[in-house]
Amino acid sequence: MADTAALRSRNAAFWAGAAAGWIRHAERQDETGRPLGAAAMDRLAARPAERILDVGCGCGGTTAELARAVGETGAAVGVDIAEAMVTAARQRFPDIRFHVADIETLDVVPGAPFDAAFSRMTLMLLADPVAGCATIRRSLRPGGRLAATVFRDGGVNPWLSAAMLGAAPHLGPLPPLPVGDEPGPFSFADPARLVRVLTRAGWTAVTITPYDVELDAPDDADAVAEWLIEVGPAGAAYRAAPLAGQAPARAGAARLLGRFREPGVGYRLPTGLWLVTATTGADHQQPGQDKN
Numbered sequence: 565m566a567d568t569a570a571l572r573s574r575n576a577a578f579w580a581g582a583a584a585g586w587i588r589h590a591e592r593q594d595e596t597g598r599p600l601g602a603a604a605m606d607r608l609a610a611r612p613a614e615r616i617l618d619v620g621c622g623c624g625g626t627t628a629e630l631a632r633a634v635g636e637t638g639a640a641v642g643v644d645i646a647e648a649m650v651t652a653a654r655q656r657f658p659d660i661r662f663h664v665a666d667i668e669t670l671d672v673v674p675g676a677p678f679d680a681a682f683s684r685m686t687l688m689l690l691a692d693p694v695a696g697c698a699t700i701r702r703s704l705r706p707g708g709r710l711a712a713t714v715f716r717d718g719g720v721n722p723w724l725s726a727a728m729l730g731a732a733p734h735l736g737p738l739p740p741l742p743v744g745d746e747p748g749p750f751s752f753a754d755p756a757r758l759v760r761v762l763t764r765a766g767w768t769a770v771t772i773t774p775y776d777v778e779l780d781a782p783d784d785a786d787a788v789a790e791w792l793i794e795v796g797p798a799g800a801a802y803r804a805a806p807l808a809g810q811a812p813a814r815a816g817a818a819r820l821l822g823r824f825r826e827p828g829v830g831y832r833l834p835t836g837l838w839l840v841t842a843t844t845g846a847d848h849q850q851p852g853q854d855k856n
Contacts, residue, residue, distance in 0.1 A: 566746065571691035572668065575747055576645060578739055583648035584803060585794030586622055590652060592791055594625035599777040601626055601684030601713050603839045608682050608711035613637040617678040619667055619700055619712075620644055620686025624653025624660065630682060631660050641675045643667060668695040676703040683712035687758075687840070689747045697765035704844045710767065712840040716774065717753035720836025723824055724749060727792035730817035734809050735801040755838060767842035775839040781831040788831050789817035 566574065586593065605626075610616050610633035618627040621642025630640035642662040644650050650664045663674050668690055681700050690696040700710065715721050732738060742748030745757065752758045755772040762770045781788045793802050793813060802813055824831050 568692045571747060572666065574739070575689065575691050576666070578797075578800075579646040580648070581800035582795070583646045583652075585799040586646075586649055587652045589791050589795055590623035590625065590656065593623065593795065596779055596781050596791075599779055600835065600837070601682070602777070603775045603837065604682060604684065604711040604713045604841075605629065607839060607841055608680055608709065610634050610638075610640075610680065610682075614679040615675070615677075616640045617673055617676075617681040617700065617703055618642040619681055619683040619696075620689070621653060621662060622646070622649050624657045624662060626682065626684050627653065627660055627662065628657045631657075639675075641673070641678070643673055667699050668692045670699045671702065672699065673703040677705040678703055678708065679705055680709045680711070683710075685713055685715065685749075687712055687761075688714040688749060688751045691747050693747075693751075693761045694764045697762055697767065701766050701844050706844060708844040710840070710842045713775070713837045714752045714758070714840065715749045716836040716838055718750050720776070720834065721749070723792070723821060723833045723835075724796070726820035726824075727789065727817045728796050728798050730789070730820035731793045731798045731802060731813040732816075734813040734816055735798055735805050738801055739797055741797070752838060758838060758840065762840070762842050766844075768845040770842045771840070773839040773841075775837045777835050777837060779831075779833040779835055781833065783825065783828060783830040785818040785821070785825065786814055789814040789821060792821070793817055 610630055612635040614634045615638060616630045618630055618640060621627045621644045624642055627640045627642035642653060643665050645666050647664045650662045653662045687693055718725055745751055758772055759770055824833050
């Protein structure tokens with residue numbers, strides 16, 4: 565397994581290359597991908613006038629949803645490692661504040677302290693999740709709360725591998741796949757590891773709950789295949805391929821995704837998540853505070 569510095573460098577390079585696909589499909593991610601974070605959004609229950617941190621905000625759709633929940637008297641702030649996606653978020657939602665940053669290397673997120681933190685499908689992607697989760701905790705007020713989602717294991721998320729395996733034979737070299745606990749979609753397949761990470765990062769009242777959702781996509785095989793390729797590990801290789809290579813990549817992905825398609829209705833993508841909640845604790849100290 566690579567060391568943390570190497571994993572951080574790999575993460576930064578991957579997301580720099582992946583950003584174009586996420587930007588292109590931002591509207592679809594907001595709409596079709598909403599169930600991926602809906603349970604955490606509901607559990608967080610953001611209230612008017614609160615200040616909420618959105619970790620791994622991508623192109624800003626979840627941050628905008630949080631901003632609507634807290635209203636004009638509150639604020640939602642998004643942070644993401646991908647500069648291009650943050651630029652897109654600022655263009656899409658000019659009244660919301662977004663920051664480009666690696667959550668693992670910050671002391672606190674600019675704008676802290678926050679009342680709560682939300683994260684949709686990001687904690688599993690951190691090279692050093694203890695460091696990242698500790699930064700989030702330090703950025704909250706005493707009694708602050710966290711609600712997040714991550715994937716469970718590959719067996720309950722079969723469409724993720726189907727899109728990549730269908731496209732890969734038609735494309736150039738792909739990024740190395742995660743090994744063991746390296747950052748990736750299934751790095752928190754074992755909920756005990758997730759509890760250990762959050763506990764080591766200083767969180768209390770940690771709960772991990774299995775949650776099953778379904779992503780509903782339209783009955784358009786070519787468009788759905790391209791979306792899932794572009795936001796996955798094969799995205800950069802797909803965009804670098806000539807058009808003559810992209811078409812068979814989409815066809816290969818569509819073939820393996822066919823088992824999730826109901827003709828005339830659309831795609832139903834079964835998805836297994838962990839719903840994660842935790843709190844900072846009432847005696848939580850922020851950087852620079854003194855108990856005395």
